Amino acid sequence: MRRAGRRREAVEGYLFLAPALLIIGAFHVWPAIYVLYMSLFRWDILQGAFLGLRNYERLIEDPGFLRSLLLTAVYVVGTVPVEMAIGLALALLLHQRLRLRGLFRLLYFIPYVTSQVAVALVWSWVFNPTYGVANGLLGAVGVPAQRWLLEPNGLFSPDAPPSLALAAITLVSVWYYLGFHTVVFLSGLTAIPNELLEAARIDGAAGFRLFRHITFPLLSPTTFFLLLVATIGAMTSFNLIYVMGGGGQAFGCAGNPLGTTQVAALFVFDRFWCQTQLGYASAAAFVLGLIVLAVSALNGRLFSRRVVYAA
Amino acid sequence: MRRRVGRLVLYAAMLGAGVVMAFPFFWMLSTSLKSQAEATTFPPHIVPDVWLVSNYALAWAAAPFGRYFLNSAIMALGQVALGLLTASLAAYALARMRVPGRNLIFGALLATLVIPPEVTLIPNYISMQRLGWYNTYIALIVPFGASVFNVFLLRQAFLQLPFELYEAAVLEGCGHLRFLWRFAVPLSRPTLAIIALLTAIRAWNDFQWPLIVTDSMSLRPIQVGLTIFRSDVSTNFQLLMAGSVLAVAPVLVLFLFTQRQFIQGIARSGIRG
Numbered sequence: 215m216r217r218a219g220r221r222r223e224a225v226e227g228y229l230f231l232a233p234a235l236l237i238i239g240a241f242h243v244w245p246a247i248y249v250l251y252m253s254l255f256r257w258d259i260l261q262g263a264f265l266g267l268r269n270y271e272r273l274i275e276d277p278g279f280l281r282s283l284l285l286t287a288v289y290v291v292g293t294v295p296v297e298m299a300i301g302l303a304l305a306l307l308l309h310q311r312l313r314l315r316g317l318f319r320l321l322y323f324i325p326y327v328t329s330q331v332a333v334a335l336v337w338s339w340v341f342n343p344t345y346g347v348a349n350g351l352l353g354a355v356g357v358p359a360q361r362w363l364l365e366p367n368g369l370f371s372p373d374a375p376p377s378l379a380l381a382a383i384t385l386v387s388v389w390y391y392l393g394f395h396t397v398v399f400l401s402g403l404t405a406i407p408n409e410l411l412e413a414a415r416i417d418g419a420a421g422f423r424l425f426r427h428i429t430f431p432l433l434s435p436t437t438f439f440l441l442l443v444a445t446i447g448a449m450t451s452f453n454l455i456y457v458m459g460g461g462g463q464a465f466g467c468a469g470n471p472l473g474t475t476q477v478a479a480l481f482v483f484d485r486f487w488c489q490t491q492l493g494y495a496s497a498a499a500f501v502l503g504l505i506v507l508a509v510s511a512l513n514g515r516l517f518s519r520r521v522v523y524a525a
Numbered sequence: 526m527r528r529r530v531g532r533l534v535l536y537a538a539m540l541g542a543g544v545v546m547a548f549p550f551f552w553m554l555s556t557s558l559k560s561q562a563e564a565t566t567f568p569p570h571i572v573p574d575v576w577l578v579s580n581y582a583l584a585w586a587a588a589p590f591g592r593y594f595l596n597s598a599i600m601a602l603g604q605v606a607l608g609l610l611t612a613s614l615a616a617y618a619l620a621r622m623r624v625p626g627r628n629l630i631f632g633a634l635l636a637t638l639v640i641p642p643e644v645t646l647i648p649n650y651i652s653m654q655r656l657g658w659y660n661t662y663i664a665l666i667v668p669f670g671a672s673v674f675n676v677f678l679l680r681q682a683f684l685q686l687p688f689e690l691y692e693a694a695v696l697e698g699c700g701h702l703r704f705l706w707r708f709a710v711p712l713s714r715p716t717l718a719i720i721a722l723l724t725a726i727r728a729w730n731d732f733q734w735p736l737i738v739t740d741s742m743s744l745r746p747i748q749v750g751l752t753i754f755r756s757d758v759s760t761n762f763q764l765l766m767a768g769s770v771l772a773v774a775p776v777l778v779l780f781l782f783t784q785r786q787f788i789q790g791i792a793r794s795g796i797r798g
Contacts, residue, residue, distance in 0.1 A: 220623060226701055227624030234615035235630070237671035238637060245648030252648060301731045307539055312532075314539075320784055321543045324550070327780045327787070331748040332769040335755060336553045339762055349554060349567040389546065394791065401792035433767035450643045453732050459753065479643050486647050487737060496647050503644035510639065 236487070257493030269497035278473065279498060282481035283505070288375045289455075290448045292384040293391070298440055300388070301395025302433075306425075308396065309403045318401070323393035330390065336458035337386045338363060341458075341506045359431050363458055366472040377474035381523055383458050390454065391447075402436030403429070434521040442513050449506050452479040478502045557581070557766035564763040577763070584767035588757060589742060593750035594775075598737070600665040600746055601728040605721045607670035612720060615671070616679035617705045621691065631680075634673045646733070653738050664738040665746070669728065675720045682716040683709055718792035722783055729776050747772050 253269050256262035273279050304322060308315045325333060341348050341362035349359040365378035376384065406429065414428045430437075459475035470476075476484065482502060486495035530683050556564055557580055559573045584590070618624055619631050649668060657666040686709060710717065732748040739745050745753070751772050758764045780787060 223623050223701070224625055227618040227622040227627075230614040230618035230701075231624070231630065234611040234671040234676060235634075237611060237667065238634065238673060241649055241668035242640060242645060243637055243653070245645035245652070248651075249644055253652070293618065304539075304542060305548040305748070307535060307542075310535060312535060312539065318539050318543050319788070320781075322546050323784075323788060324780070325546065326791075327726055327730075327776055328773045329548075329732070329748050329751075329776070331730075331732050331751050332553075332772045333549060335751065335765060335769050336549045339556065339766065340552060341551060342762070345565045345567050345569060345762070347569050353568055353735075386528070389549075392546070397788050397792050401789075446641060450641045482643060482646075483733075486650075492651075493645055499644050499647060503641055504639050507639055 249500050252493055253497035253500050255493045258490055269494050275495050282476050282478045285375055286449055286478040292445045293387045293448050297388045297391045297395050301392055302399050304396040305399035305403055308400055322396050325390045326393045330453035331457050334454050338458055341382055364471050366474045379471055380475045383455055385456055398440055402433050406432045438521050440515050446506055452477050455480055548670040553766045553769055556763055557770050559763045561761055561763055580763050580767045587695045588754045593747040596744055597729050597746040599662055601725045603666035604669050604728045605724045608675055608724045612675035614680050615676045616683055620680045620683035638673055648735055660739050660741055660744055665735055678716055682713040686712055719786055722787055723790055726776055
C-alpha cells in the first residue's frame with residue numbers, strides 16, 4: 215500500500231518534470247551534441263559527404279577564423295574589466311546615503327533592459343561619419359572627424375586590432391552592460407554584514423584601506439560571479455556587434471569594415487547564415503563552445519581560491 | 526565644510542554618469558522629432574528647432590509596425606505562459622516530491638548552463654526545419670519555453686513554503702497538482718512575477734533566433750522588423766529613430782512600472798543577456 219503510494223508519487227513527479235526536461239533536452243542539450251555530428255560533414259543546405267575532421271583542419275588554417283578568435287579576445291579584454299571597474303565604482307557611489315540614489319540606479323540600469331538592436335541603431339547614428347553627434351563633439355574641440363564604425367584602421371596603430379570600429383562597439387557594450395554590473399555589485403555590497411565594517415572602523419580602518427582590506431575581499435564572491443558571467447557573455451556576444459558592424463548591409467554580411475569587427479560569434483553566423491556552410495560553421499561553433507568552457511574552468515581555478523566568504 | 530565639498534563631488538560624479546548613460550536615449554528622441562533637413566545638419570542641433578511629432582505617424586505607416594508588435598507580443602506572452610507552466614511543475618517536483626534521482630536531475634539541469642547559445646543555434650535551425658516549425662509561432666515560443674534559471678528560482682521559492690501547510694493539505698486529501706495550483710503557486714507570486722517579467726523583456730528584445738527562423742513579414746517580431754526598416758528608410762534618420770523609440774517604448778514602460786522587482790530579480794539571478 216505504502217509502496218504503491220511511493221511509486222505513484224514517483225511517476226507523478228516524472229510527469230511534472232517531463233515538459234521542462236523535454237524542452238531543455240531537445241533544444242539545449244541535444245543540439246550541443248548534434249553540432250559535433252554536423253561538424254563532421256560537408257553540409258551546405260542539405261547534409262553532404264562525411265568529412266571526418268577535415269572541417270577542423272580547415273578551421274585551424276583559416277586566417278578568418280584565427281582573426282575572429284583574436285578579435286574576440288580583444289573585445290573581452292576591452293569590455294569585461296572596464297565594465298566591472300566602472301560598475302563597482304558606481305555601486306560604491308550608490309551605496310552611500312545620498313539623495314536620489316534610486317533614480318540614478320534606475321538611470322544606469324535602463325540600457326540593459328532596452329533592445330540591443332534599437333540601441334545599436336541609435337549608436338550607429340551617433341557615430342554617423344557625416345552627421346553624427348560624435349563628430350560634432352570632436353569638431354567642437356578641434357579634433358578632425360572620424361569614420362567610427364566604418365574605420366578599419368587600428369585605434370592604437372593602423373594595423374593592430376582593435377580597429378576604431380571595434381573600439382567604438384566596445385564602448386557601446388560597456389555602456390550597455392554597465393548597469394547590470396552596478397546592480398549586482400550593489401546587491402553584493404548590501405549583503406556585507408554591517409558588524410564587520412563597524413569592527414574594522416573601530417580598529418581604525420577608513421577610506422581606501424577599509425575598501426582594500428575589508429569591503430573588496432568580502433565582495434569577492436560577487437566579483438567572481440560577475441567575471442564569469444561577463445566573460446562568457448562577451449565571448450559569445452552577437453547582436454550589438456552584428457547591427458553596428460554593418461550586418462545585413464550592402465557592404466557585407468557580418469563583421470565589417472574589412473572584417474575588423476568579425477568576432478567569433480559573427481564568424482560562425484557568417485559561415486552559417488550568409489555562406490550556408492553549415493558543417494563548417496558547426497565546427498567553428500563547437501570550437502567556440504569548447505573555448506568558452508575552458509575559459510570558464512580556468513576562471514574558476516584561478517580565482518575561486520581567492521574568493522572570501524563572510525561566514 | 527570638507528564633508529560638504531565631498532558630497533558635492535559625489536553628486537557631480539553620479540550626475541555625470543547619469544548624463545552619459547541617458548544621452549543616447551535623449552538623442553534618439555531628439556532626432557526622431559526633427560525634419561530630415563535638420564536631422565542632417567552638421568554640427569547637429571541638440572534640441573530640434575521645430576518638433577515634428579508627425580514623424581511617428583510617418584514611421585508607423587512606412588512599415589507594418591502593428592504586425593511586428595503583435596508578433597512580438599504573441600512570442601513574449603507565449604514564452605511567459607509556457608515558461609511559467611514548465612517551471613512550476615518541474616520546480617515543484619524537485620522541491621516537494623519524492624522522485625528517485627531528484628538531486629541527479631537537478632544537478633544535470635544546472636550543468637546544462639555551461640552550454641552557450643551560439644553552439645545550439647545551427648542544430649536548432651535544422652530541428653525547426655525537420656519538425657516543420659520553421660516560420661511558425663511555435664518556433665518562436667517552444668524552444669524558449671523552459672529555462673533552468675526559472676526552475677532554479679522557483680525551486681528556491683517552493684522550498685521556503687512551510688511544510689506543515691503541505692501536511693495539513695494532504696490530510697484533507699489534497700493531491701500534488703492541487704496543492705501546487707491552490708497553495709504553492711499563489712504563495713510564490715513574487716518569484717513568478719520576476720520570472721514572467723524577465724522572460725517577457727528578453728523575448729521582446731530577442732533578435733538572432735527570430736531572424737533565422739522566420740522568413741515572412743507576417744511572423745517577424747519587432748527587432749527583426751527594425752533592421753529591415755533600417756534598410757527601407759536609408760537616410761531618413763529621423764524616421765529610423767522614431768521607429769527605434771517605438772521598439773523600446775513598451776519595454777521601457779513595463780520596466781518603469783516594475784523596476785523594483787525587476788532590479789531585485791536581476792540581482793538575485795544574475796541573468797545576463
